Amino acid sequence: MTSKEDLHELAEYIVKHGLSLGADQVEAYTLYGSAKSVQVERGSIRKFTDVSNSGLGIRIIKDKSIGMASTTIFTTESIENCVKNAYSLAKVSPPDPNFDSLPFDDKPSPEIPGRHDQAIIDLDVEEFTELILQSIQEAQIHENAVIGGNFTTGHGVRYIVNSLGIDRTSSQTSVSGYLGVKIAEGEDIGNAYYYDAATALSNFKHLKIGNVAGERAKKMLGSKKIETASLPVLLDPDSTYGTVEPILSNGINALSVFNRTAFFVDKIGDSIASEKLNITDDPFYPGGTDSSPFDDEGVVPKKLNLIENGMLQTYITDSYTAPLVGLENTGHASRGSFASRPRPAPYTLSIKPGTTSKDSLLSDMKEGVLMIASPLHSSGNNPQISAQINQGFLVKNGEILHPIKNAVIGCTVFDVYQKIDDLSKETENRSGHEAPWMLLEELQVSGGK
Amino acid sequence: MLDILENVINSVTLTPKDFLDIRYAYAMGESLTVRNGRFDSISNQTTGGVAIRALIDNAWGFTTIVNTDKESILKAANKAIKMAKAGSKYTKQERTIGDKWVYEGSGATKLEIDPRDIDKETKFEKIVKTEQTAREYSDTIAEASATYQESHSKEFVVNNRGTKVSNKTHTIRLMKNVVGREGTKMQNVFDSIGGVGGWELIENWNPEEEGLKSAVLVEKLLLAREPPSGKMNVIMDPSLTGVFIHEAFGHACEADGIIAKNSILEGKIDQRVGVEGINVYDDPTIPQLRGTFEYDSEGTKARKRVLVEDGILKEYFHTLETATTLGMEPNGSGRAMNFNVTPQARMGNSYVDDGDMKLEEIAEMAKDGVYLKDSYGGYVVPAKGQFYFTCQLGYYIENGEITDMMGNVGMSGMTLEVLQNTFAIGEKWDAAFQGTCGKGGQWVPVTGGGPNLGVSDLVVGGTKQ
Numbered sequence: 075m076t077s078k079e080d081l082h083e084l085a086e087y088i089v090k091h092g093l094s095l096g097a098d099q100v101e102a103y104t105l106y107g108s109a110k111s112v113q114v115e116r117g118s119i120r121k122f123t124d125v126s127n128s129g130l131g132i133r134i135i136k137d138k139s140i141g142m143a144s145t146t147i148f149t150t151e152s153i154e155n156c157v158k159n160a161y162s163l164a165k166v167s168p169p170d171p172n173f174d175s176l177p178f179d180d181k182p183s184p185e186i187p188g189r190h191d192q193a194i195i196d197l198d199v200e201e202f203t204e205l206i207l208q209s210i211q212e213a214q215i216h217e218n219a220v221i222g223g224n225f226t227t228g229h230g231v232r233y234i235v236n237s238l239g240i241d242r243t244s245s246q247t248s249v250s251g252y253l254g255v256k257i258a259e260g261e262d263i264g265n266a267y268y269y270d271a272a273t274a275l276s277n278f279k280h281l282k283i284g285n286v287a288g289e290r291a292k293k294m295l296g297s298k299k300i301e302t303a304s305l306p307v308l309l310d311p312d313s314t315y316g317t318v319e320p321i322l323s324n325g326i327n328a329l330s331v332f333n334r335t336a337f338f339v340d341k342i343g344d345s346i347a348s349e350k351l352n353i354t355d356d357p358f359y360p361g362g363t364d365s366s367p368f369d370d371e372g373v374v375p376k377k378l379n380l381i382e383n384g385m386l387q388t389y390i391t392d393s394y395t396a397p398l399v400g401l402e403n404t405g406h407a408s409r410g411s412f413a414s415r416p417r418p419a420p421y422t423l424s425i426k427p428g429t430t431s432k433d434s435l436l437s438d439m440k441e442g443v444l445m446i447a448s449p450l451h452s453s454g455n456n457p458q459i460s461a462q463i464n465q466g467f468l469v470k471n472g473e474i475l476h477p478i479k480n481a482v483i484g485c486t487v488f489d490v491y492q493k494i495d496d497l498s499k500e501t502e503n504r505s506g507h508e509a510p511w512m513l514l515e516e517l518q519v520s521g522g523k
Numbered sequence: 524m525l526d527i528l529e530n531v532i533n534s535v536t537l538t539p540k541d542f543l544d545i546r547y548a549y550a551m552g553e554s555l556t557v558r559n560g561r562f563d564s565i566s567n568q569t570t571g572g573v574a575i576r577a578l579i580d581n582a583w584g585f586t587t588i589v590n591t592d593k594e595s596i597l598k599a600a601n602k603a604i605k606m607a608k609a610g611s612k613y614t615k616q617e618r619t620i621g622d623k624w625v626y627e628g629s630g631a632t633k634l635e636i637d638p639r640d641i642d643k644e645t646k647f648e649k650i651v652k653t654e655q656t657a658r659e660y661s662d663t664i665a666e667a668s669a670t671y672q673e674s675h676s677k678e679f680v681v682n683n684r685g686t687k688v689s690n691k692t693h694t695i696r697l698m699k700n701v702v703g704r705e706g707t708k709m710q711n712v713f714d715s716i717g718g719v720g721g722w723e724l725i726e727n728w729n730p731e732e733e734g735l736k737s738a739v740l741v742e743k744l745l746l747a748r749e750p751p752s753g754k755m756n757v758i759m760d761p762s763l764t765g766v767f768i769h770e771a772f773g774h775a776c777e778a779d780g781i782i783a784k785n786s787i788l789e790g791k792i793d794q795r796v797g798v799e800g801i802n803v804y805d806d807p808t809i810p811q812l813r814g815t816f817e818y819d820s821e822g823t824k825a826r827k828r829v830l831v832e833d834g835i836l837k838e839y840f841h842t843l844e845t846a847t848t849l850g851m852e853p854n855g856s857g858r859a860m861n862f863n864v865t866p867q868a869r870m871g872n873s874y875v876d877d878g879d880m881k882l883e884e885i886a887e888m889a890k891d892g893v894y895l896k897d898s899y900g901g902y903v904v905p906a907k908g909q910f911y912f913t914c915q916l917g918y919y920i921e922n923g924e925i926t927d928m929m930g931n932v933g934m935s936g937m938t939l940e941v942l943q944n945t946f947a948i949g950e951k952w953d954a955a956f957q958g959t960c961g962k963g964g965q966w967v968p969v970t971g972g973g974p975n976l977g978v979s980d981l982v983v984g985g986t987k988q
Contacts, residue, residue, distance in 0.1 A: 112610075113583075115783050119613035121583035122606040125863050128589075129570075142566035146863075147589055152569065159567040166643045167565045199606070203613055220784040220906075224963075256785060256906040263787075265907045294907075302753035304988060333559055334665040335702050335709070415564045453899050453913050453931060455666075455702055457709050460750075460933030460984035462911040464904065480909060482935045482984025484752050488707055520752040522935070522982045 081106050082243060084130065084148075085235040088157055092134050093237055095161045099135040099176045101236040103370070104128075105412045109228040110199065112206055114253065117214065117221040119206070122199060127230070131412040134160040135176065138169035144413035177393035177403060178238040181374040188361030191274040194227050194247040202227060205280045209253060212284030216257045216292055221284075223267070225251035240372035248363065249278045255291035264297075264477075266290030266465055268447075271363050272505055290446065290465065297477035300468055300521035306442040306495065307483065307514045308435055308469070309449075311502035315509035316449025319423055321487045322353065324455065326380065326388070327406075327418040328395035335455045337487050341386045347491035349384040352426035357405070362422040362506030368405065370416045375405030380420075384491075390418045422506035428497030432511040435498055437472035443483075443519060444469050450483060450490055457487045463519075480522035490514065524591065525689055528573075528681040531596045535604065537683055542578040542620040542843075543600065544682035546820060547571075547591065548862035552674035555646060557654045559666055572862040577603040578844070581618045582610030587863050621847040625685040626824050630817025632693045633810065636722035638673045646671050649697060649730055656734030657701045663745060664738055665704035669730075672696045672717075680822035688822035694718065694813070694968065696957075697725045699733055703741035710744035710930055712737045712915060713899070715957050718970070719815040743928055744916055750932035750985030756892030756920070756946075757934065757981045758885050763914055765956030765971025766898035767941075767978075768803055769873050771910040773971075774903045774962070775938050776830050776838070777856075777868040778845035787908030787938050788836060796836045797942025800878065803831035805840070807855065807871030813957050813968035814871035818855065821866050825855030830873075831942065840868040860965035867963055875973030878948025885947040885977045887923040893983060894918045894925050895932070898956050898971075908938035935982045944981075949974030 085102040092100030107127030113120045130153070131144040141163030143156045206225050213221045228248045235241050252269035268286040272278040309317060321337060325346070330336035338346050357375040359365045368374050371393055379387045389399055392407035395418055407416035436444065446465040452458060466478040485493075498511035528545045537543055549571035556563040572589040573596050584606025588599045638646075650669035657667035678690045696717030703710050714737065717724050759767055780786040788796070797803075806827040807816050816825055821843050829837045839845070840856035845868055857866035886894065894917055901912025913933040919926045956971035 116616055118615040119582060119610050120616075120618075121585060121865070122610045123585045123865075124602070124606065125585070125587045126589065127863070140562070140565060142564065143568070144566065145569040145571075147569060147571045152571075156567075156569065163565045163567060167562050168647070170561045172561060199609060203610075207613070222783050222785060254785075254906070263907045265904060334704060337707075413566065413568050415566070453933070455709065455711055456931060457707060458931055458986070460913060460931070462909070462933065462935045462984070464909075480935050480937055480982055482752075482911070482933055482982050484750070484932070484984040484986040486707075486986070518752050518984075518986050518988060520754070520935075520982050520984045522754050522937075522980070 082233045085233045088132055089235050089237050091157050092132065092161060095157065097134045097136055097161055097164065099237050101133040101176050102130065103412050104130040104233045106231040107228065109226055111224055111226040112203055114206065114210060114221060114223045117210055119203060129412040132156055132160040134164045135173065136164040138171065138173050139164045139167040140170060140173060141167055142415060172398055173394065174397050176236045176238055177371050177373050178240060179373045183242060183367035183374050184358055186358050186360060186365050186367055188274050189365060190245050191247045193275040194249050195229050197227060197275065209251065209280045209284035212281050213253050213255050213288040215288035218257050218259065219288060220256045221253055223251065223253035234372040236372065242368050242372040244367055247273055249275055251280060251283055253283050253287040255287045257291045257295060259295060262295055264291045264294035266294055273361050273363055277361055294465060294477045297479040299479050299523040300481055301523045302521045303519055304516045305519050306439060307517050308439060308442060308444045309512045310446045311509040311511060312447040313445045313449050314425065314512040315507050317490060318425060320451060321490065322380065323420055326386065326390055328389045328391040328399045328401065329417055331389050332395060332398040337457055338386055342388060344386060345384045346386045347381060347384040348494035350428060350494050350497055351381050351384050351491065353381040354379050354424050355420045355422065356424060356506065357421040359422045359506035364422045365506060366421065369407040370409040371407040373403055373405040373407065378404060390420060392416055392418045424508040425510060427499050427501045427510040429499050430496050432498040432500050435496060435511055435513050436469065439469045439472055442469045443478065444474060452487055459485050459487060482520045483517050484520060485517045489517065525679050525681060525687060527593050527596065528679060529687060530593055531600055532681055532683050534597055535600050540619060542683065544576050544680060544821065545596065545600065546574045546862065547679045548574065548676065550674055550676035550861065552672065554670065554672045555650060556668060556670040557650045558668040559658060570861050573599065574862045575600045575603040576865055577607040578618060578620060579604060579607040580611030581616060582607050582614045584610060585865050618844060619847055620843045622684050624823065624843060624853055626818065626822045627687050629689040631691040632719050634693050634721040638695055638722045641722050649728060652730030653699050653734040656731045657738040660735065660738035661742060663703045663705055663742060664701060666702040668700050670698045678820060680820065682822065686822040688818045690818045692719060692816060693721055695721060695724050697728050699737055701737040701741050703745050705745050708745055710741055712740050717957065718811045718813050720811045724811060744930055747928040747930045748919065749987040750917065750929045751893065751983060751987045752985040754980050754982050756889040756977065756979050757983065758889055758894040758920065759976045760896040761953035761972050761974060762898045762955035763895050764875055764973030764976045766901055766912050766958065768875050768973060769870060769969065769971040770901040770903045770912050771936060771938050771941050772803060773805065773870045773873045775905045775908065776840055778839040778841045778849060779868045780905050781839055782845055782848055786905040791836050794836055795834050796939065797831055797834040798945050799834050801831060801834050801942055801945055801948060802876035804829055804876060805870050805873040809872050812872045812954050812970040814970045816871065819857040819866065820859035821857035823853045823855040823857060825871065828854050840870060842866055842868050858967050860967055864965050867965060869962065869967055870960060870969050872954060872970040874952055874954065874971065875976060877950060877952050877974055879950050880947050881950060882975050885949060885975055886920050886925050888947050889920050889977055890923050892920045894920055899931065900958060909935065910938060911935050933984045935984065941978055944979045945976060946979055947977030949976060
């Protein structure tokens with residue numbers, strides 16, 4: 075029972091079966107997933123892979139107690155056991171007084187253009203491999219270039235059925251790939267990678283993957299250690315998105331807000347960042363890899379303004395957390411996998427650009443650090459950031475001097491948001507994830523010199 | 524099941540040079556989490572299926588199915604063979620698997636107390652009291668959580684060289700995480716116990732003591748000094764030494780990375796990589812640790828690996844393929860997270876061996892710097908030999924004395940420098956880092972450890988100017 079059609083029927087069966095055991099509410103999440111991958115090693119093909127990622131997850135509620143079970147095994151016995159396990163766990167688990175109800179939502183889910191591309195499903199492995207070989211060719215920009223990576227096409231169909239009447243189905247295709255390039259000249263090593271992902275084959279920039287990975291690796295040759303100093307930091311769009319998104323994801327998710335571990339507790343309507351920062355979240359961005367017509371509980375979300383002129387506008391919620399923070403359900407439930415309990419998470423963020431050109435941001439920098447695909451990450455829930463510079467360059471008088479070896483930037487997530495000095499007018503849009511170049515005021519840079 | 528898999532192997536047409544293995548993997552796990560007084564997640568997970576891997580004319584084909592009847596597995600085996608053949612025209616490297624390594628046997632974790640025989644209330648009690656004690660300690664505790672996990676798995680591997688192995692593994696783990704908050708200042712303390720085995724590994728966890736210990740530490744950390752920045756002398760505690768040797772060195776010893784020309788340690792066997800007196804091992808046969816196993820996911824018998832002996836690099840982590848390619852012996856390092864992925868060269872229980880120095884003596888040698896404790900994890904870019912790892916807390920070392928506490932911080936270093944920059948090795952190693960290692964999208968349990976270790980010139984990324 076692993077065909078796409080069967081899995082909807084299976085979800086309906088699970089809900090009925092759970093109720094028949096005595097459950098108050100039941101939710102079934104079934105996923106049909108297939109993935110074909112090609113692994114690249116030393117510039118040629120190493121491995122072809124074709125696997126199923128199908129599975130199912132069940133949530134059962136009994137007297138406000140919640141039990142969950144999941145399986146990848148679709149035999150009748152395994153499915154029966156799965157329902158039984160979820161019910162047994164709900165029966166023995168202490169009640170959660172904060173649990174209100176599974177959601178109900180009868181809003182029609184929108185059609186998102188470009189989410190499903192038959193060309194990806196029809197792409198045979200030989201055609202896919204030809205694209206990959208072209209990408210490898212682009213990366214071969216130096217006689218010593220060592221090229222490795224992985225490319226994947228995927229197709230997933232998701233079904234969410236619950237006992238309150240939610241019954242949703244969505245299908246999505248994907249194509250993604252990355253190449254890592256290493257160039258060694260004696261003891262001097264330049265190393266970089268680049269990736270792209272899309273929901274439609276025509277939007278997949280396979281040549282850019284090879285080209286950018288190769289060019290960046292070459293630029294990383296000649297890296298040097300630097301002195302410890304307090305310096306301004308200029309982030310490229312990948313670094314900007316990779317820095318801003320996780321901070322916001324933790325900072326405004328209603329579960330963390332309720333638990334008082336969110337960075338921005340009790341801050342709706344307050345300034346949490348430089349007034350230059352404006353962020354929207356668009357669940358329906360056409361062709362977005364993280365776009366979705368409904369969340370992982372089946373609730374239809376809407377486009378949200380999250381930060382306007384540095385002021386926090388709202389938190390993101392799901393059915394469990396919305397009542398806890400006194401907001402409506404924004405439809406942001408997200409599961410790491412079919413086995414996980416949903417948690418609020420953003421979809422596709424767009425960071426509004428500024429008015430300065432990116433070239434001016436660089437040329438006006440007296441002394442600072444330029445970061446390429448090197449986000450400033452914090453550890454876990456901690457607001458402290460102590461982030462290694464993976465692809466970074468020392469800049470003096472607007473000129474890039476050399477790549478940086480072995481250095482760490484220390485600051486806090488609050489510093490990052492408050493110290494936004496400027497944003498470029500140019501942005502990069504990666505399947506809806508849109509960000510400009512971002513200049514941060516001085517941060518502490520620990521060097522190895 | 525082994526017989527069905529063997530039957531399929533015997534039913535497909537292969538040349539002597541071709542390689543085919545079939546692996547059935549099944550796992551059942553239970554996870555219970557309590558957070559801020561509420562049951563956050565109570566779940567049961569089952570995964571299972573058959574993985575078929577073929578190496579033909581230098582290319583791999585890999586596919587998986589969830590059905591376990593002979594006909595379905597045979598069909599999938601032929602699909603893997605077809606995929607490998609299709610890939611062979613695109614590959615430029617030679618790949619084979621030697622025919623001299625054949626393993627037969629069965630392994631099973633020693634289980635003194637089967638956690639499946641323990642009632643749920645007893646399991647709940649361990650986590651509820653831990654979480655409650657921490658949460659109720661003071662108003663500055665923003666969040667307390669505790670998680671109980673158990674897993675029971677079996678893996679059967681056969682290949683056309685004659686290997687026929689079965690393995691049963693049981694793991695158990697208790698974790699706690701406590702977050703303290705004063706305004707925008709936050710600190711958290713994470714700790715865990717457990718390993719490969721049964722209830723006996725966590726039986727002595729005293730929930731009240733454990734909850735209290737974390738809460739008290741979090742409170743102290745909120746008042747601790749800001750961590751320094753710059754290049755300095757660092758003393759690592761056994762947990763930090765464990766993650767340090769895992770990230771800085773262990774990953775660079777993985778032979779698939781060596782073959783992919785993606786490791787700074789390529790071609791360095793029998794060369795000096797560390798100071799005299801430093802020894803680094805990885806031993807998956809040590810009982811009850813997180814990275815303990817008897818056979819790997821290719822069916823190879825696991826054994827202790829001598830990575831560094833007296834400062835000289837001696838061995839890499841091998842799969843069957845990497846051992847064949849490099850003309851070395853396999854050492855049972857081919858680990859796969861589940862049935863849906865292929866084995867990779869991985870670590871098990873990595874550690875720096877004992878030296879003879881006391882902590883106070885090492886601090887005296889360091890004179891000024893930091894003494895860092897309790898790992899959060901880290902990562903490495905083996906191609907350029909640059910690694911990064913973080914700690915939960917530390918202490919300043921001033922004039923040879925360990926002084927004030929400081930908050931969490933990250934560090935960076937270069938693989939080929941750090942073992943050469945080791946200036947002191949402590950007297951007793953401890954398997955203190957209970958981690959989960961990620962590589963190529965696969966997560967496997969590992970342990971890291973060592974004694975206190977003094978290293979010069981690490982870059983510490985604090986905020987203090």
